[in-house]
Amino acid sequence: MQNRRTATGIVSAKQNWGLNAEDTVDITVESPFPQTYNIGDKITIFGRDYKLNRLPSVKKTGMHEFQYTLQFEGVQYDLFRVTYDLTIDTTTNVLQDVQGDTLTGNLRRFMQVLIANANRVFPGKWKLGKCPETIGDKTLTFGESDNCLSVLQNLCGQSNFNVEFEIEQANGVYTVNLYERVGQTLPYKFEYGKGRGLYDLHRENVSSSNIVTRLKVYGSSENITSKYRADRLCLPGKTKGQSYIEKPEMVAKYGIFEGRKNFDNVKPTFTGAVESVVDVFSFIDRTFPFDLNAKNASGETLYLVNGVAAKIHFNTGNLAGYDFEIKEYNHAKKQFTLRKFTDDRGDVFPSETSLAFQFSAGNEYKILDVAYPSDIEAAAETELAEVANKYYDQNCQPKVQYGLSVTKAYLKKIVGTDDSIMNFFAPGDFLQVVDKDIDVDKAIRIKYFVRNILDPYDYTLTISDIATSASITNRVISDLIEIDKIISINNLKDPTRARANWRSSREVLDMVFDPEGDYYTDKIKPNSIDTLALSVGAKSMQFGLTNTVFQPNYNGNKNVVKWQGGVLTHYTINEETAVSWVLADGQITLAKDDDAYYIYAKCEKVGQAGTIIFTKEQHKVDDDANYYHFWIGVINSVDIELKARSIALTYGFTMVNGRFIKTGRIESADGTTYFDLDNSEIGGRIVFTSNGEQKTLEQLGAESLESKDFINNTLPGLLSEIQAQLDGQIEQFFDTYDPTLDNAPASEWITSELKENHLGDLFYNTDTGKVFRFIKNGNTYSWQELRDSEVAQALAIANDALKLAGTKRRIFTSTPYTPYEVGDLWVQGASGDIMRCKTARASGSYSSGDWGKASKYTDDSGLNDFINSSYNSDIADILEQIDGKVECWFQTTDRLHLGQQ
Secondary structure: OOEOOOOEEEEEEEEEEEOOOOEEEEEEEEEOOOOOOOOOOEEEEOOEEEEEOOOOEEEEEEOOEEEEEEEEEEHHHHHHHOEOOOOEEOOOOEEOOOOOOEEEEOHHHHHHHHHHHHHHHOOOOEEEOOOOOOOOOEEEEOOOOOEHHHHHHHHHOOOOOOOEEEEEEEOOEEEEEEEOOOOOEEEEEEEEOOOOEEEEEEEEOOOOOOOOOEEEEEOOOOOOOOOOOOOOOOOOOOOOOOOEEEOHHHHHHHOOOEEEEEOOOOOOOOEEEOOEEEEOOEEEOOOOOOOOOOEOOOOOEOOEOOOOOOEEEEOOOOOOOOEEEEEEEEOOOOEEEEOOEEOOOOOEEOOOOOHHHOOOOOOEEEEEOEOOOHHHHHHHHHHHHHHHHHHHHHHOOOOOEEEEEEOHHHHHHHHOOOOEEEEOOOOOOEEEEEEHHHOEEEEEEEEEEEEEOOOOOOEEEEEEOOOOOOOHHHHHHHHHOOOOOOOOOOOOOOHHHHHHHHHHHHHHHHOOOOOOOOOOOOOOOHHHHHHOEEEEOOHHHOEEEEOOEEEOOHHHOOOEEEEEOOEEEEOOOOOOOOEEEEEOOEEEEEOOOOOOEEEEEEEEOOOOEEEEEEEOOOOOOOOOOOEEEEEEEEEOOOOOOOOOOOEEEOOOOEEEEOOEEEOOEEEOOOOOOEEEOOOOEEEOOOEEEEOOEEEEHHHHHHHHHHHHHHHHHHHHHHHHHHHHHOOOEEEEEEEOOOOOOOOOOHHHOOOHHHHHHOOOOEEEEOOOOOEEEEEEEOOEEEEEEEOHHHHHHHHHHHHHHHHHOOOEEEEEOOOOOOOEOOOOEEEOOOOOOEEEEOOOEOOOOOOHHHEEEOOOOOOOHHHHHHHHOHHHHHHHHHHOOOOOOOOEEOOOOOOOOOOOO
């Protein structure tokens, strides 16, 4: 735009950026010649992309004087060009020919619809990134005039999901991230006084009208009945009059200020999905948790509301946004039948003729206008308490606005370099402002700023006060917990990458210098280098970075670097103790492709604040009277093949002494495989070879997790169920007929107690090979025939038992008790033996002398096969039914027992 040859100049240029709001650049250009600016023209300002979406205004101030006023808009304004259509298929991004103006769901559901619409107009350009799981669902209505940008801003509003968004760009794709709160807490204090950064501060709109120290809290009036203790959802265990939050410390400080808040989105609810389609109007969902038709002892319905039809609302699929009355519900099948709906055009939904207007498997739905069971009701009350306490904490003290002016010289001093331009503030950041004269010592949030592009450290801030934690350090650290502890560069894995890293390493060596001024004088000795020991790393570089993340080539721009500051802890700068500084987040635009830059942590000598700077100058650690300069590393110049920059870290130390190496990080030539010893992290594709078999860490990890899951979850359940059910004896029966309740042995079990004791017993018909188990189905006892693999194993046992027909044997799984007979077995478990009774005892107590070790059982391959295969599949079924004993009957004659009870 600016051209000296044509005397064209930029008169003013300002960046306007607000939280969840405006993101524009206003530029005024003057020229003696007419200029041409077209819709779609793009510029990049401080690493952010802007586009001209409207023609500029033109003013002719003289014969050869033209003034153009241009407004460039951020990438979010592309969403302004897209309507928010509910009838879109979020899988194909294609609109469906149906009507729908309401949508029920959580934040993620609304955003999925938004992204699908954005990709409908800009294919493949938009995606959803981070999105918090919100408490409760909302039902929102949309009109023809709603566009995706206005919907995004409305969804983020306090009346809806109360979140904040930011948009990132990478490789031409825009990612929308949503957070409960964006921004950082800057580690610096702004105070009055020379060199302290503050020259104007005033407080505005001081009022107690917004204080609430006793908050009356209620949820929705939906999905509860007249049997509930109030007409709206209340806090857990509280009546309507008791449903409030009051914190004594706030009342003591400000007095009682009552307020009421209805959280209409918090209500008992259930979200299900169509499991299978029965017909056009019916579907099955076996996860539905209660009987919709249930009644109490008086015949009153428990969940259906008198005079109101229960409804199914579809959240996804071809019928998303539509409500249908439930015509019938079959609880045995978990089947819903819907009543057809006719719209104002006469179209019938679901359609019996068009698949495009029918629900299908996987479609998500909600049930409306019903009451819910007490457990779902209690869960909703817990959700209400969570959101209410959060609201209380945000409104229990005065909200104050401040006007603030920060000196440009102070910001430049912190940055400390003219080699590049650093973005110091962003909407959502917190400033720590201190002025004891007007009782200010708090973090105040930036809601909006105007930045002079021609003078990059000239900011005009709009700030407002909200409740924040007293500890800045704690807040910063907690905000960083979920940040990956790696340096994200890029994921190219080819020879080009290896060559580029080699060139980068040469460049790093060329930039090495003495950071302390006298480091090399007495340290280079032949013995310490050649034979005895090698120590690499200056004293000033003995520090660690916690949760610090560098993102070079940010948003696909090779000259933009973004970083997450984290915490720098120095181990040797103070001889007595380690010292920590909180590093501010930031973003910078580097000037020239051919230049490499040093990366420093510039930290206060008095204080705990620091920032990261990029400069071509070399700084010794103590050059500055007020700041330390800790050398972190180097960002290389732009690689001509990769068209990207890489980062090399130089801090820390390595000690090599004989067979001993102490260092921070070891990595491969291409940087993709590494051992980060400081952070206890291994990355890349690591393969372990054993006995000719190769497995990666991912495969070993999956196997380990599978084993851990079995040990922690499955095995304890099996053991507890076995322990609860076994009484120490298993009985099996062998005979030449099929068992019934009217023949032996079941005919002898004349009481319910006896029948319960024999649940799980097995009966083998030695003639036919059929196997039966004694079971209970509801209140009915019966013999159930076993099939498939169970039968194959049982046949082998039955055939071996043919010669024993007419006898009975017992198998004990705990210490035997009388009566027991010769031939009975005692299986002591995995840690014991298999014992055989050698002396019968009809009564009295167990005697160890009656039992001896069974011979030749340990080398029984058949038993091993049984344990390793069939037993594992049978045990789950047996667990629910065995009482601890199975009796074995063997006889040579058929006997029919009738009439026994």
